[in-house]
Amino acid sequence: MKIGAFEEIVLLAVGSLGENAYGVTIKEILQERTGKNPSIGALHSALYRMEGKGYLTSKEGGATHDRGGRKKKYYQLTAFGRKVLIEANALRLSFAEQIPELNFFVK
Amino acid sequence: METNNKPPRWADRFLTWFCSEEVVETVQGDLYELYGKRLSERGKTIARLCYIRDVFDLCRPFAIRRINRITTTDMHKHTLLLVYRSFLRYKSSFFINLIGLSTGLACALLIYFWVSDELNVDKFNTNDARLYQVLANSYDEVNGIQTGPVTPGILAEALAREIPEVEYAASVVPASWFSEQGIISLGEKKIKSKAHYASRDYFNMFSIDFIKGDPRQALADKYGMAISEEMAVKLFKSTANSIGKTVEWMDGTVPGSYHITGVFRNPYHTTSPAEILLNYDVFLDSRPWLREWGNSDPLTFVLLREGADGNTFSNKIKGFIKSKHNESRNTLVAQRFSERYLYGRYENGVPAGGRIEYVRLFSIIAVFILVIACINFMNLSTARASRRENQEKEIGVKKAIGASRYVLFIQYLEESMLMAFLSLIVALALVYILLPQFNQMTGKYLHLSADPRMVLALLGVVLFTGLVAGSYPAMYLSAFRPAEVLKGKLRSSLGERWIRKGLVVFQFAVSVLLIVCVVVVYRQIAYVQSKNLGYNRDNVLHFDGGIRMENSEGFFDEGGKHEKEMETFLQQVRNLPGVTNVANYEHDLTGRHGGLQGVDWKGGKEDERMHFNNLQVGFDFIETMGIRLAEGRSFSSERSKERSKILFNEEAIRVMGLKDPVGKVIRVWGQEKEIIGVAKDFHIESLFEEVRPCIIQLEPRSLKIMVKIKGGAEQETIAQLEKIYQGRNPGLAFDYGFVDDDYQALYVSEQRVSLISRYFAGLTILISSLGLFGLAAFTVEKRTKEIGIRKILGSSNARIAFLLSGDFTKLVLLAILIALPLSFFIARNWLNGFAYSIGLEWWFFLGAALIAMVIPFVAVGIQTIKASRVSPVESLKEE
Numbered sequence: 001m002k003i004g005a006f007e008e009i010v011l012l013a014v015g016s017l018g019e020n021a022y023g024v025t026i027k028e029i030l031q032e033r034t035g036k037n038p039s040i041g042a043l044h045s046a047l048y049r050m051e052g053k054g055y056l057t058s059k060e061g062g063a064t065h066d067r068g069g070r071k072k073k074y075y076q077l078t079a080f081g082r083k084v085l086i087e088a089n090a091l092r093l094s095f096a097e098q099i100p101e102l103n104f105f106v107k
Numbered sequence: 108m109e110t111n112n113k114p115p116r117w118a119d120r121f122l123t124w125f126c127s128e129e130v131v132e133t134v135q136g137d138l139y140e141l142y143g144k145r146l147s148e149r150g151k152t153i154a155r156l157c158y159i160r161d162v163f164d165l166c167r168p169f170a171i172r173r174i175n176r177i178t179t180t181d182m183h184k185h186t187l188l189l190v191y192r193s194f195l196r197y198k199s200s201f202f203i204n205l206i207g208l209s210t211g212l213a214c215a216l217l218i219y220f221w222v223s224d225e226l227n228v229d230k231f232n233t234n235d236a237r238l239y240q241v242l243a244n245s246y247d248e249v250n251g252i253q254t255g256p257v258t259p260g261i262l263a264e265a266l267a268r269e270i271p272e273v274e275y276a277a278s279v280v281p282a283s284w285f286s287e288q289g290i291i292s293l294g295e296k297k298i299k300s301k302a303h304y305a306s307r308d309y310f311n312m313f314s315i316d317f318i319k320g321d322p323r324q325a326l327a328d329k330y331g332m333a334i335s336e337e338m339a340v341k342l343f344k345s346t347a348n349s350i351g352k353t354v355e356w357m358d359g360t361v362p363g364s365y366h367i368t369g370v371f372r373n374p375y376h377t378t379s380p381a382e383i384l385l386n387y388d389v390f391l392d393s394r395p396w397l398r399e400w401g402n403s404d405p406l407t408f409v410l411l412r413e414g415a416d417g418n419t420f421s422n423k424i425k426g427f428i429k430s431k432h433n434e435s436r437n438t439l440v441a442q443r444f445s446e447r448y449l450y451g452r453y454e455n456g457v458p459a460g461g462r463i464e465y466v467r468l469f470s471i472i473a474v475f476i477l478v479i480a481c482i483n484f485m486n487l488s489t490a491r492a493s494r495r496e497n498q499e500k501e502i503g504v505k506k507a508i509g510a511s512r513y514v515l516f517i518q519y520l521e522e523s524m525l526m527a528f529l530s531l532i533v534a535l536a537l538v539y540i541l542l543p544q545f546n547q548m549t550g551k552y553l554h555l556s557a558d559p560r561m562v563l564a565l566l567g568v569v570l571f572t573g574l575v576a577g578s579y580p581a582m583y584l585s586a587f588r589p590a591e592v593l594k595g596k597l598r599s600s601l602g603e604r605w606i607r608k609g610l611v612v613f614q615f616a617v618s619v620l621l622i623v624c625v626v627v628v629y630r631q632i633a634y635v636q637s638k639n640l641g642y643n644r645d646n647v648l649h650f651d652g653g654i655r656m657e658n659s660e661g662f663f664d665e666g667g668k669h670e671k672e673m674e675t676f677l678q679q680v681r682n683l684p685g686v687t688n689v690a691n692y693e694h695d696l697t698g699r700h701g702g703l704q705g706v707d708w709k710g711g712k713e714d715e716r717m718h719f720n721n722l723q724v725g726f727d728f729i730e731t732m733g734i735r736l737a738e739g740r741s742f743s744s745e746r747s748k749e750r751s752k753i754l755f756n757e758e759a760i761r762v763m764g765l766k767d768p769v770g771k772v773i774r775v776w777g778q779e780k781e782i783i784g785v786a787k788d789f790h791i792e793s794l795f796e797e798v799r800p801c802i803i804q805l806e807p808r809s810l811k812i813m814v815k816i817k818g819g820a821e822q823e824t825i826a827q828l829e830k831i832y833q834g835r836n837p838g839l840a841f842d843y844g845f846v847d848d849d850y851q852a853l854y855v856s857e858q859r860v861s862l863i864s865r866y867f868a869g870l871t872i873l874i875s876s877l878g879l880f881g882l883a884a885f886t887v888e889k890r891t892k893e894i895g896i897r898k899i900l901g902s903s904n905a906r907i908a909f910l911l912s913g914d915f916t917k918l919v920l921l922a923i924l925i926a927l928p929l930s931f932f933i934a935r936n937w938l939n940g941f942a943y944s945i946g947l948e949w950w951f952f953l954g955a956a957l958i959a960m961v962i963p964f965v966a967v968g969i970q971t972i973k974a975s976r977v978s979p980v981e982s983l984k985e986e
Binding site: 023027039060072073 | 144165169
């Protein structure tokens with residue numbers, strides 16, 4: 001399963017936002033949790049890419065005045081996306097197990 | 108949103124411009140939302156700046172709008188299909204285009220190969236930009252300023268020592284200057300060859316690859332010898348263990364033992380390939396008089412230091428000889444060595460072109476041929492389009508359903524590019540087949556190879572052809588107005604017809620020009636070959652007598668053993684039944700003659716500087732060559748003291764202003780000589796040169812032998828000669844040549860030009876006629892109904908054919924009118940280069956005009972007769 005670190009964190013963010021995951025909210029939650037301000041271009045590029053890979057689905061809606069009448073694009077994790085996240089996590093844990101100082105994570 | 112709270116307008120526009128619709132929908136909304144938040148939290152300026160940053164950040168592949176990607180590939184497919192269909196439908200015009208373009212391309216390619224090869228001659232040196240040859244300008248009252256490569260024997264040495272700009276300098280005596288061959292021997296093995304002499308720094312200046320040995324050390328030793336790869340293989344069977352071996356070298360100059368110091372490989376693009384290279388010091392030792400500034404023999408080359416300017420150097424050395432030798436009237440001038448080949452001719456001491464003129468001539472011909480082939484393509488495609496029922500409608504429909512002019516333009520260019528590409532493939536096949544013959548004609552070793560420059564050149568030619576051929580039809584066809592075309596309105600096609608006519612006129616003007624030029628070149632060459640030269644070169648065979656070395660005292664002296672042996676040998680030859688005359692000689696009449704100053708006939712000083720051509724020959728030379736005498740007699744072996752006698756030619760007597768010359772005594776180099784005869788003027792060298800004053804001296808020790816053979820007895824006489832020769836020179840092959848061949852060789856480059864230009868002119872006419880043939884086919888097809896009606900009304904076939912060819916005849920006539928004066932000037936210019944040339948006859952021009960008339964007339968005639976023979980019922984029943 002090919003997934004980059006940034007893609008993984010975006011995928012996690014989308015999952016954690018549930019019904020309200022679109023460009024601005026994803027950006028904000030990433031900023032809040034990581035302390036880093038992700039570039040809007042990189043974010044959208046990752047979202048489009050992962051939608052293409054089938055990790056995410058999207059639906060449109062919620063045009064508001066302060067969006068200049070433009071629709072939001074809401075993203076949702078697919079089952080496949082969830083599986084990718086689980087596998088990526090498992091991989092991480094399997095490495096962490098072998099490092100004594102990190103063992104407490106697992107047990 | 109409030110108006111003043113909007114993000115920067117231009118950035119917003121930029122976003123909607125580059126983003127695809129789908130992305131804009133979500134991304135722009137996000138950006139607005141973010142902008143609104145930032146505006147309230149961090150102020151307007153920051154918000155705006157962030158907005159701009161984000162817009163640029165979004166310039167990523169996923170967001171960027173795809174420009175008609177799908178539709179364009181469809182267009183390409185569609186174009187290909189259309190091209191394919193039109194090929195199928197109009198087979199004849201397809202083949203005319205293909206044949207025309209591919210022969211045009213093949214010619215252009217061949218010429219390109221030839222030209223690029225010419226341009227590379229002598230350019231193999233890594234120090235090319237700094238490598239100069241020093242030339243000498245000599246002056247006398249009769250000949251004016253003559254620029255030549257012969258320089259004082261110690262010039263190179265002095266230049267290297269005294270001129271700071273000179274890094275290295277070398278004197279070189281090229282092998283081609285020696286008329287007789289020497290013999291290199293290793294044990295029993297003997298091989299004839301000629302030696303090249305060069306100063307020790309020669310290989311520091313010229314980039315010549317060494318297979319064995321060190322180039323810098325190759326000539327360091329006076330008795331070292333560098334040999335070519337071929338010579339090494341001949342001598343030692345391989346190049347492997349030749350270094351250090353000792354070989355014997357025998358010639359009239361520097362006989363002795365030499366040891367091999369290196370084996371080199373001659374560069375492909377060199378004008379003076381060498382087999383044997385000896386140290387120049389050896390040469391100088393054998394000719395001590397060359398250490399004086401007044402005497403000249405070798406070529407001089409210099410390698411300037413990095414950063415030194417050639418012109419400055421040339422000016423600096425101008426008076427160099429005079430500073431050494433006050434009496435000298437020679438000045439020096441330097442020319443880039445690599446320019447010598449193409450710009451070798453000097454007039455009045457300044458460069459006046461040379462072979463570059465042929466390079467230019469052929470380049471122009473190549474472009475003309477290509478353009479003519481392209482014109483065919485243009486004419487045929489526009490003519491085809493003007494038949495209402497097909498292409499115009501196609502364009503109309505395409506435009507009506509939304510194709511832009513740009514798309515159509517591209518489509519037509521694509522069609523012509525495709526055509527050019529197809530033609531290139533055919534042309535390459537043609538070139539591949541023709542290259543061996545072409546090499547034979549040009550004396551080159553060209554070959555097709557896939558080096559990047561070649562590929563680039565090919566692509567360049569195809570692009571050029573495709574663009575030139577396709578641009579006009581593309582512009583013309585894509586400009587159709589759909590509504591008018593679909594309604595079937597006839598456009599006023601006046602301009603279009605004019606352009607097509609203009610192009611035909613241009614084609615034929617060029618063709619006529621080429622015909623005239625070819626005829627003139629051909630006639631001039633024929634004239635040169637048949638002109639009475641003042642001597643008879645038929646059935647005269649020549650060969651090296653071969654040198655037999657003997658170290659006995661006075662062997663080579665006047666009247667010595669060598670001379671006696673030579674006389675015996677000549678007598679043996681003379682006794683052969685097939686031999687009319689035989690003579691030995693030092694100089695010949697086909698370029699290898701000497702020159703001398705120092706003939707004193709007035710007892711003054713000034714006459715000594717007159718330059719005479721010098722012929723040193725044995726007894727009977729004048730009789731063998733069939734030179735006639737105006738008065739007096741020639742040398743006779745029956746008389747004594749013949750060495751103190753001389754002959755002149757009539758020109759020399761005229762220049763000297765002598766009356767009753769026979770019997771007069773003059774001084775040559777301080778020695779008294781009696782004039783015993785005056786020869787009628789004869790040409791030495793090619794007809795580019797005028798007859799110059801010539802002095803004939805006796806030299807019975809000469810090594811080369813000339814034999815006049817009775818017509819019909821050549822075969823057995825040569826066999827007998829070989830036998831006698833082998834008796835004198837055991838183990839050596841009998842190499843001989845004919846004087847006539849030598850004479851022809853003087854005109855090799857003219858003959859090549861004549862031959863090549865004849866082929867190319869023929870092709871030009873062929874291509875032009877092909878185009879006319881195609882055009883005629885369309886005209887006839889357009890007028891099918893008219894022809895039908897005319898026939899019903901009683902017109903004859905011939906009458907119709909005449910009517911239809913009338914249009915074309917007018918065009919060709921116009922072309923002839925334009926081309927004739929032009930060709931007259933060009934031909935006259937070329938002929939001026941010869942000292943003796945043909946006059947321009949009226950029939951050259953009339954003939955060219957007739958050819959230019961007849962060929963297209965036949966082409967058009969075939970089409971019209973074909974059309975007029977169709978039964979009118981056939982042509983009129985369709986509507």
